Amino acid sequence: MNKGNVKTMEDFFQTKSYQSFLKNLKSLDESKLLTSPDNLQQKRVEVYWTQGKEIARFSKKVPHGQKQTYYQRVAADIEHKSSHIFLLQNLYDAFPRGLPKFKGAENLSWSQYTVIIPIENKNERDFYLKMAAEEEISRDRLRKAVKTKLYEKLQETLSEKHPHGILKRPEDPTYLFIASSEDIHNPDADTLDALLDQGFRSWHRDTFRLRGINSPEIHGPDHEIALAGKLFVAEELTNAALILIKSYKTDKYGRYIADVIYHPVWTDPVKVFRQGIFLNQILLDRGFAKLAVY
Numbered sequence: 001m002n003k004g005n006v007k008t009m010e011d012f013f014q015t016k017s018y019q020s021f022l023k024n025l026k027s028l029d030e031s032k033l034l035t036s037p038d039n040l041q042q043k044r045v046e047v048y049w050t051q052g053k054e055i056a057r058f059s060k061k062v063p064h065g066q067k068q069t070y071y072q073r074v075a076a077d078i079e080h081k082s083s084h085i086f087l088l089q090n091l092y093d094a095f096p097r098g099l100p101k102f103k104g105a106e107n108l109s110w111s112q113y114t115v116i117i118p119i120e121n122k123n124e125r126d127f128y129l130k131m132a133a134e135e136e137i138s139r140d141r142l143r144k145a146v147k148t149k150l151y152e153k154l155q156e157t158l159s160e161k162h163p164h165g166i167l168k169r170p171e172d173p174t175y176l177f178i179a180s181s182e183d184i185h186n187p188d189a190d191t192l193d194a195l196l197d198q199g200f201r202s203w204h205r206d207t208f209r210l211r212g213i214n215s216p217e218i219h220g221p222d223h224e225i226a227l228a229g230k231l232f233v234a235e236e237l238t239n240a241a242l243i244l245i246k247s248y249k250t251d252k253y254g255r256y257i258a259d260v261i262y263h264p265v266w267t268d269p270v271k272v273f274r275q276g277i278f279l280n281q282i283l284l285d286r287g288f289a290k291l292a293v294y
Contacts, residue, residue, distance in 0.1 A: 009069050012062075021058045022077055025051055042106045045091075045113060049099055052092030055085060090117045094125065104133035111139040115146055124151045137265055144239060145265050150277075156285050157278040165291040167212045167281050170246050170259045173273055179243040179260075186237075189215035189229030189288050192260065194245060208258035209251055210280045214292035229288030233279065242267050244276070 012018060028051050055074060062070040071089075075082040094117045099105065112132045119125040128151065132142050157169075177196040180203075185193040190210040198204050215229050216222035237243055240262040247256040260279040263272045283289040 009063075009066055009073075012066075013073055017061065018058075021054065022074070025054050025074070026078055028054070039106060041109045044110050045099060045108065048088050048110060048113075049091050049095065052088035052090070055089045056092050059089070087114055087117065100126075100129055102130065102133070105129070107136065108133055109139075112137075112142055115139055115142050119146070127151050127154075131265065135265055141241075141265055148236075148239060148264060150264055153277050153282060154275070157281050158275070162281065162285055164284050164287065167278070167284065167291075169278055169281070170261075170273075173246070175247045176269075176273065177245050177247070178269065179245050181237055181240045181243050184237050184243070186230055186233045188218050188226055189233050189283055191255070192233075192237075192245075192258075194243075196245060207255045208245060208247065208260075209253075209255040210283070210289075211248060211257045211259050212291060213280055213284055213289035215283065215289040225288065229283060229286075232286070232288060233283070236264075236277075236279070237262060239264050241265050242269065242272050242276075244269060244273055 028047055055071075059067060059070060071085045072082050075085045091113060100108075108129065116125055116128045116132070119128065128142065128146060131137070131145070137145075160166075177198065179192075179194040179196050183195040187193070190213055192208045192210070193205065194208060195203050195205045216226035218226045218230065220226065237260075241264055243260065243262045246259040246261070248258065250256055261273055261276040262279060263276040266272050266276065280289075284291065
């Protein structure tokens with residue numbers, strides 16, 4: 001390392017430019033800016049964004065190959081964890097022109113941002129930001145939505161491109177029921193045993209065969225695909241915030257032909273019915289089932 005009289009990283013950290021940067025960073029400490037009880041969440045995020053901008057700006061002066069050491073030293077000097085420093089810069093990198101300004105964005109908390117800012121795809125990041133603002137969901141629920149790839153699944157189910165076939169999404173809410181996510185069983189991917197809320201504190205259990213598709217049998221030759229489909233359905237519905245089942249006629253085994261629509265975050269039945277994940281179609285898209293006519 002030879003930049004003027006700077007020979008080591010320790011020399012670098014003793015330079016006037018680094019000390020000036022550090023002083024400026026500390027002056028932006030949130031405790032000195034959060035003087036009003038109003039909009040505390042928004043002000044905290046604004047402070048963190050400004051700190052992230054300063055960290056990113058000064059990092060350009062850091063010798064090549066020493067970025068990790070730089071972040072660790074900054075963290076120690078302002079008494080924070082290195083992970084926090086990375087998040088501050090990631091916040092600025094994700095929104096270099098400023099924090100989002102859409103309606104409700106002022107209600108987003110730092111904990112929600114920490115889940116969203118690592119997402120590289122802008123459209124996906126914007127989707128989760130708006131969902132978090134509109135639904136006022138917790139960090140844990142938001143993390144679950146990101147981890148289970150909610151954005152990708154909604155893109156699949158609402159897309160007009162379905163290489164394995166297209167099922168018409170239901171539009172008529174007649175015979176639409178809410179199912180309990182805590183008491184739902186699926187012997188295979190296309191069959192469900194569910195407890196339905198029929199209103200007035202009345203619950204009824206029944207068996208449903210998903211409309212328009214046919215999945216392999218668990219004990220058949222395509223055992224691995226069948227098991228993967230079964231586990232996919234079980235995990236998706238167990239983690240759902242709301243499950244809707246629309247029933248049609250019964251088949252020759254007495255099972256109701258049905259569509260299943262769900263969402264891991266939304267709890268508004270109208271919204272979920274119109275924009276939630278259409279299980280029948282996503283099973284078809286993922287190759288866990290094939291088109292069938294009943």
